[in-house]
Amino acid sequence: MQPVRIGILGSGDVGRALAIGFAGLGHDVKIGSRDPGKLSEWAEGRAHVSTGTFAEVARFGDVLVLATLGVATEDAIRLAGLDAFDGKVVIDTTNPLDFSTGKPVLSLGHTDSLGEVIQRLLPKARVVKAFNTVGNALMVNPQLPGGPPDMFLCGNDEDAKKIVGQICAHFGWGVIDIGGIEGARYLEPMCLIWVLHGMRTGSWGHAYKMLHS
DSSP: OOOOEEEEEOOSHHHHHHHHHHHHTTOEEEEEOSSGGGGHHHHTTOTTEEEEOHHHHHHHOSEEEEOSOGGGHHHHHHHHOGGGGTTOEEEEOOOOEEOTTSSOEESSOSSOOHHHHHHHHSTTSEEEEOSOSSOGGGSSSOOOTTOOOEEEEEESOHHHHHHHHHHHHHTTOEEEEOOSGGGHHHHHHHHHHHHHHHHHHSOOOOOOOOOOO
16 A cells, blocks of 8 residues: 555544554554644654644545544544545544443444444545454554454445555454445444453453454
């Protein structure tokens, strides 16, 4: 994959981990938040990394990454400007997790998903759900005793999924394409399984792998 401009909406651990990963491959990255000033110290001295507002990030990126909290995703997209997403590959890493009662639950599911909500909000964007079933520490170059884990992804645009699949492969992942964006109804609960296992074991170095006969 030739170097492209990557725009990342979200300045938390996921956004920062992916920014470092993309920059390490030579892509120019702009990472943004509501208050980009809080990123200035973190970004200082990092090659290929700059910071900006959500709107600046969305205009900058050829490929955009949604790395916000699930509950904040729609608001972040609207702040960025819906038209800025038109025609672009949008990697949706988000999950609709609700921690209001202490134990995480899905705020949306069964007959809909956050991935589908995003695709409806951005009908001209090419949304691909990916990177939502693992923690940020393993998103780039995961090193596990069982070999490289698999990244499950879904989306309606076949070319967009090929691009995201290439990104996953460059980050050290196998790729499992499960079909259209409605597959996010099943990938988002996989995140909850990942979280509950981590809470029960106190360990967060786990990832999924598809085994074949």
